[in-house]
Amino acid sequence: xxxxxxxxxxxxxxxxxxxxxxxxxxxxxxxxxxxxxxxxxxxxxxxxxxxxxxxxxxxxxxxxxxxxxxxxxxxxxxxxxxxxxxxxxxxxxxxxxxxxxxxxxxxxxxxxxxxxxxxxxxxxxxxxxxxxxxxxxxxxxxxxxxxxxxxxxxxxxxxxxxxxxxxxxxxxxxxxxxxxxxxxxxxxxxxxxxxxxxxxxxxxxxxxxxxxxxxxxxxxxxxxxxxxxxxxxxxxxxxxxxxxxxxxxxxxxxxxxxxxxxxxxxxxxxxxxxxxxxxxxxxxxxxxxxxxxxxxxxxxxxxxxxxxxxxxxxxxxxxxxxxxxxxxxxxxxxxxxxxxxxxxxxxxx
Numbered sequence: 001x002x003x004x005x006x007x008x009x010x011x012x013x014x015x016x017x018x019x020x021x022x023x024x025x026x027x028x029x030x031x032x033x034x035x036x037x038x039x040x041x042x043x044x045x046x047x048x049x050x051x052x053x054x055x056x057x058x059x060x061x062x063x064x065x066x067x068x069x070x071x072x073x074x075x076x077x078x079x080x081x082x083x084x085x086x087x088x089x090x091x092x093x094x095x096x097x098x099x100x101x102x103x104x105x106x107x108x109x110x111x112x113x114x115x116x117x118x119x120x121x122x123x124x125x126x127x128x129x130x131x132x133x134x135x136x137x138x139x140x141x142x143x144x145x146x147x148x149x150x151x152x153x154x155x156x157x158x159x160x161x162x163x164x165x166x167x168x169x170x171x172x173x174x175x176x177x178x179x180x181x182x183x184x185x186x187x188x189x190x191x192x193x194x195x196x197x198x199x200x201x202x203x204x205x206x207x208x209x210x211x212x213x214x215x216x217x218x219x220x221x222x223x224x225x226x227x228x229x230x231x232x233x234x235x236x237x238x239x240x241x242x243x244x245x246x247x248x249x250x251x252x253x254x255x256x257x258x259x260x261x262x263x264x265x266x267x268x269x270x271x272x273x274x275x276x277x278x279x280x281x282x283x284x285x286x287x288x289x290x291x292x293x294x295x296x297x298x299x300x301x302x303x304x305x306x307x308x309x310x311x312x313x314x315x316x317x318x319x320x321x322x323x324x325x326x327x328x329x330x331x332x333x334x335x336x337x338x339x340x341x342x343x344x345x346x347x348x349x
Contacts (some may be wrong), residue, residue: 001200010037026052030065037072045073053082060089064097076104097297099126102133115322126152128161132168139172147172163189163196179209196229201236208240217241231261235268242275266295270304277308286312299325299332310342323348 015032067082238254275289302325
């Protein structure tokens with residue numbers, strides 16, 4: 001980190017000196033602004049950004065670059081203004097601009113405007129991602145069947161695009177908790193693309209929701225054979241075994257392999273703590289669950305951590321963790337099931 005900081009400082013000094021001699025060099029000023037953003041020098045970065053826009057009011061390329069830089073700083077008002085200016089000035093790649101605008105509108109909670117922008121992405125590499133986002137927003141508004149139809153009508157140029165469209169439709173159905181439909185959709189997809197890793201993984205998750213554990217295991221073991229470096233496959237299989245309280249030594253081995261492949265992933269750390277707990281090692285389980293919760297205090301990890309604390313007799317600590325998690329994710333199924341099972345309640349007073 002120190003070396004990175006020195007590098008940023010050196011680059012910043014170089015660009016600053018260069019711009020004193022050649023102030024009209026827009027490319028260098030853009031690079032300088034990017035370095036300032038990397039170094040969290042946002043006030044200075046904003047000054048450079050304003051200079052670029054003031055000096056180049058009729059340059060569509062500069063306006064687009066300014067919008068992208070503003071996005072990095074979270075200055076979405078500036079981003080929106082810059083992108084619209086780029087369009088008005090005749091920027092050629094309108095698909096890129098509309099796609100970025102759609103992302104900004106989503107970020108600022110303006111779904112209708114986001115949908116309109118995504119619909120304007122007519123071709124190119126961003127067309128499919130834009131239409132997938134459009135369908136997702138449409139489904140969120142309650143138009144599930146229309147969203148599915150929109151995805152089903154989109155042409156796929158290759159196997160990757162075919163899979164992405166299937167996965168996008170599955171995600172829309174999953175949000176509606178239509179687990180059987182998710183499974184059926186992915187099942188059909190795997191008839192076309194039997195070795196596609198993401199389809200195997202998603203069908204395994206859908207099978208889990210339906211209690212189809214034989215299919216879950218088959219899919220995840222096949223995925224591990226196809227992609228032996230896929231940490232999520234090892235984790236999902238190990239966690240499923242641990243959750244069902246079976247083959248716990250294998251579950252531990254699988255999750256340790258997942259940790260080896262992705263040591264910083266809090267969800268995998270959560271699984272490791274959970275399998276230790278299932279094996280009766282509450283102390284080791286608590287250690288790893290605390291690590292996972294510190295890295296990412298989400299509801300499912302909170303449910304697991306709280307359960308181990310509860311079983312150790314630290315019931316007040318468990319309740320405090322659950323209460324905090326419920327405030328953030330009141331509908332989390334794992335958390336609600338844990339509460340019901342241990343406290344016989346679905347809420348905490």
